[in-house]
Amino acid sequence: MSREAWLDFRLYVITAQSNHPGKPVVDVIEQTLIGGAQIVQLRNKTGTRAEVLEQAKALRLLTRKYNVPFIINDYPDIVIETDADGVHLGQEDMPVAEARRLLGPDRIIGISTHNLDQALAAERDGADYIGVGPVFPTDTKPGRAAVTTSYVAEAARHVSIPFVAIGGITLDNVDLVLAAGAKRICAVSAIVGSDDPASVCRSFLRRIEAAGGKAEIANKKSLTVNGRQELTSARTVEELVQQLGQQNKKLIIELNGVIVQRAQWTATELQDGASIEMVHFVGGG
Amino acid sequence: MANAADSVWSGRYSRQTRFAPIGEAGQRKLADACVLIVGVGALGASLAQHMVRAGVGEVRLADRDFVEPSNLQRQMLFDEADALAVLPKAVAAANKLRHINSAVRVEASVVDVNALTVQQLAAGADLVLDGTDNAATRLLLSDVCFQRHIPFIYGGVAGAQGMNAALVPGRTACLRCLIGASDGEGEADTCDTVGVLSPAVEFVASLQAAEAIKWLTGNQDAMRQTWVSVDLWSFRLRESALPSGREECSYCGQGHGGNSDANAAAERDDEAMHSVVLCGRDTVQVTLGSTLNLERLEKRLSVQSFPLTVNRYLVRAKLPGGEQLVIFPDGRVLVQGTTEASHAVRLCKTYLLERTTDDYLGMEGSVRNEQGSMA
Numbered sequence: 139m140s141r142e143a144w145l146d147f148r149l150y151v152i153t154a155q156s157n158h159p160g161k162p163v164v165d166v167i168e169q170t171l172i173g174g175a176q177i178v179q180l181r182n183k184t185g186t187r188a189e190v191l192e193q194a195k196a197l198r199l200l201t202r203k204y205n206v207p208f209i210i211n212d213y214p215d216i217v218i219e220t221d222a223d224g225v226h227l228g229q230e231d232m233p234v235a236e237a238r239r240l241l242g243p244d245r246i247i248g249i250s251t252h253n254l255d256q257a258l259a260a261e262r263d264g265a266d267y268i269g270v271g272p273v274f275p276t277d278t279k280p281g282r283a284a285v286t287t288s289y290v291a292e293a294a295r296h297v298s299i300p301f302v303a304i305g306g307i308t309l310d311n312v313d314l315v316l317a318a319g320a321k322r323i324c325a326v327s328a329i330v331g332s333d334d335p336a337s338v339c340r341s342f343l344r345r346i347e348a349a350g351g352k353a354e355i356a357n358k359k360s361l362t363v364n365g366r367q368e369l370t371s372a373r374t375v376e377e378l379v380q381q382l383g384q385q386n387k388k389l390i391i392e393l394n395g396v397i398v399q400r401a402q403w404t405a406t407e408l409q410d411g412a413s414i415e416m417v418h419f420v421g422g423g
Numbered sequence: 424m425a426n427a428a429d430s431v432w433s434g435r436y437s438r439q440t441r442f443a444p445i446g447e448a449g450q451r452k453l454a455d456a457c458v459l460i461v462g463v464g465a466l467g468a469s470l471a472q473h474m475v476r477a478g479v480g481e482v483r484l485a486d487r488d489f490v491e492p493s494n495l496q497r498q499m500l501f502d503e504a505d506a507l508a509v510l511p512k513a514v515a516a517a518n519k520l521r522h523i524n525s526a527v528r529v530e531a532s533v534v535d536v537n538a539l540t541v542q543q544l545a546a547g548a549d550l551v552l553d554g555t556d557n558a559a560t561r562l563l564l565s566d567v568c569f570q571r572h573i574p575f576i577y578g579g580v581a582g583a584q585g586m587n588a589a590l591v592p593g594r595t596a597c598l599r600c601l602i603g604a605s606d607g608e609g610e611a612d613t614c615d616t617v618g619v620l621s622p623a624v625e626f627v628a629s630l631q632a633a634e635a636i637k638w639l640t641g642n643q644d645a646m647r648q649t650w651v652s653v654d655l656w657s658f659r660l661r662e663s664a665l666p667s668g669r670e671e672c673s674y675c676g677q678g679h680g681g682n683s684d685a686n687a688a689a690e691r692d693d694e695a696m697h698s699v700v701l702c703g704r705d706t707v708q709v710t711l712g713s714t715l716n717l718e719r720l721e722k723r724l725s726v727q728s729f730p731l732t733v734n735r736y737l738v739r740a741k742l743p744g745g746e747q748l749v750i751f752p753d754g755r756v757l758v759q760g761t762t763e764a765s766h767a768v769r770l771c772k773t774y775l776l777e778r779t780t781d782d783y784l785g786m787e788g789s790v791r792n793e794q795g796s797m798a
Binding site: 388389390392395396397398399400401402415417419420421422423 | 462464465466467553554555556557558578579580581584585586596600601602603614619650652661663664665666669671672
């Protein structure tokens with residue numbers, strides 16, 4: 139596949155075995171390819187090198203069949219051994235330059251970034267693309283751990299290499315990410331954790347297509363969520379909680395200084411300029 | 424004699440009565456008051472200490488667990504001897520509290536607080552203080568308090584974070600309305616997963632105790648009507664206004680309080696069914712169908728030559744497979760060393776029950792978290 143061709147990807151899929159217990163990675167990834175995934179990353183942070191190698195060989199064969207680039211998280215040596223198309227690095231991994239030296243000029247090198255400084259550094263260092271995220275909170279500190287769509291918007295303005303938005307993105311909130319300027323989306327659990335990965339991929343692609351790089355959030359409003367500015371289309375507290383991926387958590391939510399009862403989330407409308415504090419219920423004793 | 428003893432202690436509350444909002448009148452109210460503390464772990468021990476030192480007339484302690492070395496870092500009433508003796512927390516705490524203030528009636532109940540046991544514990548109490556470690560028990564306590572028109576003073580800690588709110592029937596919403604009814608799903612961080620700092624415990628217990636003393640001394644108007652969230656590590660403290668009750672709620676809605684209507688009771692009972700299903704530490708609480716005779720049990724287990732620890736309140740047996748059974752006379756067994764309810768039930772059947780099949784019925788296993796009651 140030519141360099142120009144892979145650059146056009148819109149939907150990036152990453153393996154996450156723990157999201158589909160009992161189903162082989164290769165089967166799930168094949169479903170995503172059937173659904174139209176345009177780039178595949180093998181990510182296995184817990185397996186041994188031998189296990190990663192074995193999965194890499196299988197996914198290399200599979201991605202060849204669908205003519206889709208294949209990236210391996212970490213393990214430049216396995217990239218070479220399996221003739222994968224590239225490597226994906228974290229901020230804690232080897233520098234881009236070191237990976238470039240190992241892999242040569244033609245392989246793809248991507249790196250995760252969490253702020254604009256890291257993005258611009260990656261660009262200078264010769265990365266081929268960057269990950270921008272986590273866009274939405276994924277664990278303990280709602281609204282705080284995540285870079286939010288404001289970093290997506292910054293990346294859209296200032297980064298010239300391809301960037302892919304990642305982190306907590308689902309069909310419920312992808313429109314916000316697209317509206318912030320993302321053209322490439324990566325979803326992990328929303329895709330490989332679903333019962334029908336092919337259909338979810340098709341839905342994502344339709345949404346990305348519909349946005350066409352010039353999406354606008356309908357009725358968007360600006361909120362302060364845990365001290366950060368957020369653009370959102372959420373009409374109610376309940377919708378905001380869903381967009382932030384926090385619907386399964388026990389939360390205490392304060393709107394303009396007053397706690398909103400859980401039973402009132404659906405009925406409580408958000409006004410432009412509202413200030414929201416969201417904290418997890420503290421349960422120890 | 425009694426007079427001489429009285430005079431020794433006559434100044435006991437002087438620093439508290441000199442505090443103008445309390446005074447002698449407030450002190451008399453404290454002496455007439457009864458407080459229920461559910462969970463005598465980190466928060467509960469600290470709360471109990473505050474109540475007993477302040478001179479609350481009757482302090483009831485309810486806890487289902489026993490003292491372990493990992494408790495000593497933050498559970499202020501316990502010491503090494505309590506852990507070595509595997510004393511139930513309620514008992515160990517009561518022993519210390521009676522030395523602190525013998526004038527206070529301290530009632531210790533080694534019991535799982537659930538829909539079956541809570542009413543008797545709460546009957547006649549002026550206030551319930553929260554020393555629990557799980558949302559399900561808190562929801563149950565909130566329901567009972569709103570039915571009985573007494574305040575429920577919630578406190579929670581995990582890591583360096585804490586929260587506190589005094590939920591007062593007629594004034595504020597109940598816990599069910601604030602955090603939603605679903606438990607299990609979305610259970611918050613616990614001390615088992617993220618640890619807990621002792622100063623965070625004391626900070627929250629202080630907030631709870633202050634509100635309790637305001638209520639009990641007749642200073643209801645001084646009570647905060649806010650939910651406090653604090654992180655002692657980054658030092659960030661936030662106070663959010665508490666909404667009043669929700670009209671449609673059968674607990675905090677106007678006109679509903681005190682009505683134990685059929686729906687509410689049914690709801691509460693449903694809650695109780697899974698009120699101890701929690702995860703965290705490697706322990707399953709198995710509830711046997713009947714009470715146990717510890718003496719007979721001890722004999723039977725010693726024949727099988729398991730290492731045993733025995734006191735008046737429980738028997739602990741170390742099994743060959745590495746698990747431990749901690750057996751209470753009320754028919755509860757804490758099975759340590761597994762998170763599989765079925766395995767825990769199997770162990771109980773194998774080692775605890777007489778060989779009649781009837782006894783096998785009515786046993787239910789539920790995964791629970793570290794100290795049944797504590798941070």
